[in-house]
Amino acid sequence: MNHSPNDLIMLFNDLFREDYRTILVRGGSEPEYLPADQPEGLAQVVFAHGYYASALHEISHWCIAGAHRRTLHDYGYWYCPDGRTPEQQEAFELVEVKPQAQEWLFSLAAGIRFHISVDNLSGDGARDERRFRNNVLEQAIRYRERGLPERGQRFFDTLQSFYGTAQDFDESWRRDVRRLVPSHSISDRSRNTEAV
Template sequence: MNHSPNDLIMLFNDLFREAYRTELVKGTDEPEYVPASGPNRPAQVVFAHGYYASALHEISHWCIAGEHRRTLHDYGYWYCPEGRTPQQQQAFEQVEVKPQAIEWLFSLASGFRFHISVDNLSGGGAANEERFRRNVRAQVSEFLERGLPTRAQAFFDALATFYGTGEILRERWHDDARRIAPLYSESGHLQEN
């Protein structure tokens, strides 16, 4: 299956450019969110280096940002680059659960392989990678049971339609869940919190 970021740009912009005055844009460096700067200047969700996975991740952040947050550069969130202290990494992992869960669902809907990210390669790595993986998995399960936020659901549905994955989503979810964050019954050994 071909995964072109241009398809994501088309789908996102078709859904959200007019209704939310927001467009998805390929960036050359770090991802960022740039709020609208005037009546003819829409907000921009900028993803890194034209990477498909980066686009899915940045769209995930946008889909859960509230109306006020969408008026602020990078949604007004603190961001500390790689090389975080254990405390900074723990805070990062707490705020990344929902965006990574949504990104995982977007990946499933598009038939794209999802990789969980602790985004701290030059630091000490994850604060607790197993717990983070289980928390993201639990959030995906909750979204599947209760539904996604409105914009995330619209994009998820558009991806599933575009890539024709609707019939196999549940099966792929179970396979992916075992690969990314196996539970005791799936892995054969106990994982502690």
Template sequence: MNHSSNDLIMLFNDLFRETHRTVLVKGSGEPEYIPAEGTHGLAQVVFAHGYYASALHEISHWCIAGAHRRTLHDYGYWYCPDGRTAEQQRAFEQVEVKPQALEWLFATAAGSRFHISLDNLSGDGGANERTFRRNVCRQAEHYLATGLPRRAAAFAAALKRFYGTTDSWLANWRQDLQRIAPPGFEPNHSRETETV
């Protein structure tokens, strides 16, 4: 299956340009969120270097951000780049659980491969990679059981229609859980629903 970030730009902008005055933009540097300027401006979700996975990840952050955060550059979050201390890495991982869980569900809806990212190659490493993986898995299961945030649900539905995964995506996610989950993680499939 061909995965082009241009397809994500089209799907995102079709859904959210008019309703939320927000567009997805291919950037040439680091990803960022730029709020709209003035009443007629458009907010920009900028992803890195045209990478498909970067676009899915940045869309995930946008889908979680509340109305106030969407008025702030980079949603008002502090970001420390690669090379974080163990304490900085723990803080990073706490805010990355929900977006990475959404990114995983989006990737499955698109039929693409998701990778957990601790994003700290030259620092002290992950505070606890196994715990982080478990938390991302649990958050994804929570979304499956209770439903995705409204904008995320709309985007996931668009991905499933576009890539033709509507009937297979949940089974594909369950299969992928075996690759992503840490040893000993017990999925709770009984709670999962097709609310997404």
């Protein structure tokens, strides 16, 4: 299956350009969110290097951001780049749980391989990688049980429809949990959860 970032741009822009005055844009070395700079302008979700996975990650952040945060550059969040101290890394991991859980479900809906990222290669790595992986998994399970945020659900449904992954989603989910969080056994409640 071919996974072009151009497909994500088309799908995202078709879904959200009119209702939310927001478009997905291929960018350079750093992803960022640029709010509209004039009343009739368009906000931009910019993903790095034209990478498909980067686009899914940045879309995940946008789907979680509330109305006020979407008026702020990079949603008003503090970001410390790769090379973080243990304390900075812990703060990073706390805010990354929901976006990465949503990105995981988006990745499965698109039929691509997801990688949990602690994004700290030049630093000391994860503060507690096992805990972070489990937190991302538990959040993804909650999303499967209760549904994604409204914009996230719309995008998830669109990905499943576009890539035809709905029928095999549950099996892909179980396989991915075993791959990414091997110490965790999927409970009966997540096995019986209908697709998001």
